[in-house]
Amino acid sequence: MTELQEPSVRPLKVVQLLPALNSGGVERGTVEFARELVRRGHHSVVISNGGRMVERLKLEGTEHISLPVHRKSLASLWQVRPMRRLLESLDADIIHVRSRVPAWIAWLAWRGMNPLTRPRLVSTFHGMYSVNFYSAVMARAEHIIAISDCVQRYILDNYRVDPARITLIPRGLDAEAFSPTLDIAAWQKNLYSVFPRLQGKKIILMPGRLTRWKGQEAFLDMMARLVRLRPDCHGVVVGDAEPGKQHYLEELLAMRDRLGLAEQVTFVGHRSDIAEFYRLAAVTCHMSNKEEPFGRTVPESLASGTPVVAYDRGGASESLNAGFPQGLVAPDDIVDFAARVDQIIDADVEITLPRSYYLDSQASSTIGVYRQLLAKGDRG
Known part of the structure; x- marks a missing residue:
């Protein structure tokens, strides 16, 4: 009972x-x-x-x-x-x-x-x-x-x-909030009106607070490689810097422009509609540069039916092993990371997230x- x-x-x-x-x-x-x-x-x-x-x-x-x-x-x-x-x-x-x-x-x-x-x-x-x-x-x-x-x-x-x-x-995580049956058609139409560059692209999602250890810099490096393999991909970074640390966002934007990704990566800031972004994405990325205790974005994305590619370490590795082990990549291997994202975008994937999550x-x-x-x- x-x-x-x-x-x-x-x-x-x-x-x-x-x-x-x-x-x-x-x-x-x-x-x-x-x-x-x-x-x-x-x-x-x-x-x-x-x-x-x-x-x-x-x-x-x-x-x-x-x-x-x-x-x-x-x-x-x-x-x-x-x-x-x-x-x-x-x-x-x-x-x-x-x-x-x-x-x-x-x-x-x-x-x-x-x-x-x-x-x-x-x-x-x-x-x-x-x-x-x-x-x-x-x-x-x-x-x-x-x-x-x-x-x-x-x-x-x-x-x-x-x-x-x-x-x-x-x-x-809330099963209803991250249901893979979530209808996002109206939301998607509104999103494209604000961010027209996303339309018709394979969305590669990077969710998380903007902070150095979360891996946004590695994501930009990875996207620079990925778009050479897949010009149809567009990176979306969801999250904002904490109060008093907006300078890090400025650094990331400068790095994006330096890598020639101004047209291929969009920063959308803090959002309350992360579940819809998971549903929109072709792949979600988790690239923390140190062992993360849990890595909430991994099970959230998997519960939404969207595959995840992540470094094989910490709590993110545990949940990905449980639900989609094909997404695991050796820590800090950006070349293999980009290749794995490219491989998974068009693959038939099977995701099985245990009820304990x-x-x-x-x-x-x-x-x-x-x-x-x-x-x-x-x-x-």
């Missing part, structure tokens, strides 16, 4: 904490999981410094509380007492921390609460953080969720954590962790 089929089980009050709600995989995952909590009849609260996703979060039934829990500064410790008062007033069942600064504030606040009545404390390792005292707070939670095998190995290799305190739960499975597994923790008598 699934969690949804147990009306006798009392609803939970879950508080998630993260720095802000602007963009990024952690942010989107938090909002989607919050929506799933509400759909299942639980009380969902998110604490952050705010951002562009707050309105969507509230419309979908989650309470948002704004607190400055985002600053990587000792001044953030002034938020511990206000956080303790807030958590005591919320009377939650679970505190779920998703980032280090909020984790420190929440952990220090939680530690000062009554051990007999305080909420249970859960953390999710969304990354393989630098190994130091600052990062170690993520391992102080009563139970830890790892989003991939490589993250779980990282935790066990670097922190004295009982393996029984770790549960591997891949970040889940979907939101329903993630939510059931995470709520299962919550309930097991609540059933324990000791409270840290």
Whole structure:
């Protein structure tokens, strides 16, 4: 019997904490999981410094509380007492921390609460953080969720954590949002009116925040090779630079022009319609230049029915191995990457993404962790 089929089980009050709600995989995952909590009849609260996703979060039934829990500064410790008062007033069942600064504030606040009545404390390792005292707070939670095998190995290799305190739960995606049957005809017509160069082209998609380690520079190098093989291809970069880092976009645009790709690569900025871009694309690229903890764009694209080419490392490698292993390329081999994209564009592909990569499975597994923790008598 699934969690949804147990009306006798009392609803939970879950508080998630993260720095802000602007963009990024952690942010989107938090909002989607919050929506799933509400759909299942639980009380969902998110604490952050705010951002562009707050309105969507509230419309979908989650309470948002704004607190400055985002600053990587000792001044953030002034938020511990206000956080303790807030958590005591919320009377939650679970505190779920998703980032280090909020984790420190929440952990220090939680530690000062009554051990007999305080909420249970859960953390999710969304990354393989630098190994130091600052990062170690993520391992102080009563139970830890790892989003991939490589993250779980990282935790066990670097922190004295009982393996029984770790549960591997891949970040889940919304099956409806990324359905391969999604009708995009009207959306496509509007897109071509804004970006006419895309019409009639094989779209090679590069989604993700504009930051050096995500691999946009490698993508441009790859596209310079690919368009020589396939003039019918057009690269589309979806994503924007973080506030204060717009200079990187300018660098990428200059590099595009230097490579002679002004007519072959389009930057479309931050978009809320990424699912439609996946459906439009012939191939999605994942080119992070270091081991990525998960690589959300890989399962999203596969769930949309669009093949992915990615470097064989990190969490992206795990999900691609599970759903489309033909897309794996040796790390940093741009020549082979371009050849593999060229090969896959016209190939008959078979994509089989396991259910564990979907939101329903993630939510059931995470709520299962919550309930097991609540059933324990000791409270840290």
